[in-house]
Amino acid sequence: SVRWGLIGASTIAKQFMINAIRAQADGEVAAVMSSNPERAKAYASENGIPAAVSTVDALLGADIDAVYISTTNELHLEQGLAAIEAGKHVLCEKPLALTSVDAKQMVAAAKAAGIVFGTNHHLRNAGAHRAMREAIAAGRIGKPIAARVFHSVFLPENLQGWRITRPEAGGGVVLDITVHDADTLRFVLGDDPVEISAFTQSAGMAGSGLEDGAMCIWRFKSGVIAQSHEGFTTKFAGTGFEVHGSEGSLIATNVMTQKPVGSVLLRTASGEEELSFDREDLYTRSLRQFHAAIRGEGQPSATGEDGIWSLASAEAALQSSKTGKSVMIDPQL
Numbered sequence: 001s002v003r004w005g006l007i008g009a010s011t012i013a014k015q016f017m018i019n020a021i022r023a024q025a026d027g028e029v030a031a032v033m034s035s036n037p038e039r040a041k042a043y044a045s046e047n048g049i050p051a052a053v054s055t056v057d058a059l060l061g062a063d064i065d066a067v068y069i070s071t072t073n074e075l076h077l078e079q080g081l082a083a084i085e086a087g088k089h090v091l092c093e094k095p096l097a098l099t100s101v102d103a104k105q106m107v108a109a110a111k112a113a114g115i116v117f118g119t120n121h122h123l124r125n126a127g128a129h130r131a132m133r134e135a136i137a138a139g140r141i142g143k144p145i146a147a148r149v150f151h152s153v154f155l156p157e158n159l160q161g162w163r164i165t166r167p168e169a170g171g172g173v174v175l176d177i178t179v180h181d182a183d184t185l186r187f188v189l190g191d192d193p194v195e196i197s198a199f200t201q202s203a204g205m206a207g208s209g210l211e212d213g214a215m216c217i218w219r220f221k222s223g224v225i226a227q228s229h230e231g232f233t234t235k236f237a238g239t240g241f242e243v244h245g246s247e248g249s250l251i252a253t254n255v256m257t258q259k260p261v262g263s264v265l266l267r268t269a270s271g272e273e274e275l276s277f278d279r280e281d282l283y284t285r286s287l288r289q290f291h292a293a294i295r296g297e298g299q300p301s302a303t304g305e306d307g308i309w310s311l312a313s314a315e316a317a318l319q320s321s322k323t324g325k326s327v328m329i330d331p332q333l
């Protein structure tokens with residue numbers, strides 16, 4: 001069995017990841033660590049977790065094989081390095097760190113230690129995005145020309161905390177959502193971004209100089225151009241992902257989400273076709289791939305390198321918005 005330790009008594013673990021671990025035939029949540037001992041205990045008892053600790057050392061000293069890190073973003077690096085040093089496999093939340101240089105340090109340490117390291121970019125596990133990737137790879141839209149990503153949402157009240165108040169914790173919509181769009185564009189297109197230009201805004205929700213909206217324009221290696229919109233303040237926008245090619249268009253609706261929902265339409269000269277796709281829970285699939293990787297079968301669905309790419313892209317977007325110039329994306333991998 002794979003015994004997991006949770007670093008961070010977080011909302012995402014409670015809403016999705018604890019269930020995803022327990023959905024595996026060989027997955028067990030053995031312990032949780034919160035910086036606050038009372039919170040650790042309460043969280044453990046609410047979620048049926050046998051052990052509650054309040055330091056990373058205590059967690060790493062427990063009988064566990066792997067850790068899932070879902071603390072605020074400024075803590076991922078130090079906690080990740082400690083887990084790697086203790087020989088534990090690491091599934092880390094995005095962004096992997098506050099800078100891509102830090103992320104590279106963590107991923108290099110994981111490689112040197114020979115442990116499995118993954119980034120929790122859940123959208124790669126969505127049947128909708130996998131169906132789009134397959135359709136493009138099979139040539140069903142001809143030569144891809146342009147992509148459009150609609151990922152501006154409303155940040156739920158219970159999450160209106162560090163994301164909109166704490167720059168030092170890695171708040172802001174770019175580190176929160178643009179990283180996902182970077183990863184999903186790379187995955188669906190099977191291509192890497194080379195350049196980005198971004199405008200950001202503060203539309204009334206985020207303070208402390210943090211952005212709560214962003215519009216980005218991307219250029220990919222193949223010449224594809226893309227646009228993406230990320231936001232915390234648009235209650236009624238809905239989400240979507242489109243790829244337009246020389247012979248067809250893929251139009252996906254309601255797919256930039258944590259749930260296996262939405263639809264994908266293929267439009268070509270022969271008409272419109274609704275693509276069918278797998279509706280497995282995204283996080284359960286992510287965990288299954290991770291457990292397989294621990295057994296030596298394949299890689300996590302998003303690797304450490306994928307996490308470096310998405311963070312380098314977000315960094316470039318922030319730099320572009322600050323300087324008013326487009327910025328090259330080069331994670332130097």
Ligand code: NDP
Pocket residue numbers: 007008009010011012013033034035036039040069070071072073093094095120121122159161176258
């Ligand atoms: P939360 O705000 O729920 O948790 C982050 C930290 O805040 C926790 O580790 C906890 O610290 C502290 N905390 C949480 N609730 C309370 C509370 N009521 N009182 C005091 N402190 C509290 O974060 P999220 O779950 O929203 O995000 C965590 C990480 O996961 C981030 O890196 C984020 O980017 C990522 N994420 C990824 C998603 C994905 O789909 N891939 C989706 C959502 C988030 P402590 O552990 O010390 O108690």
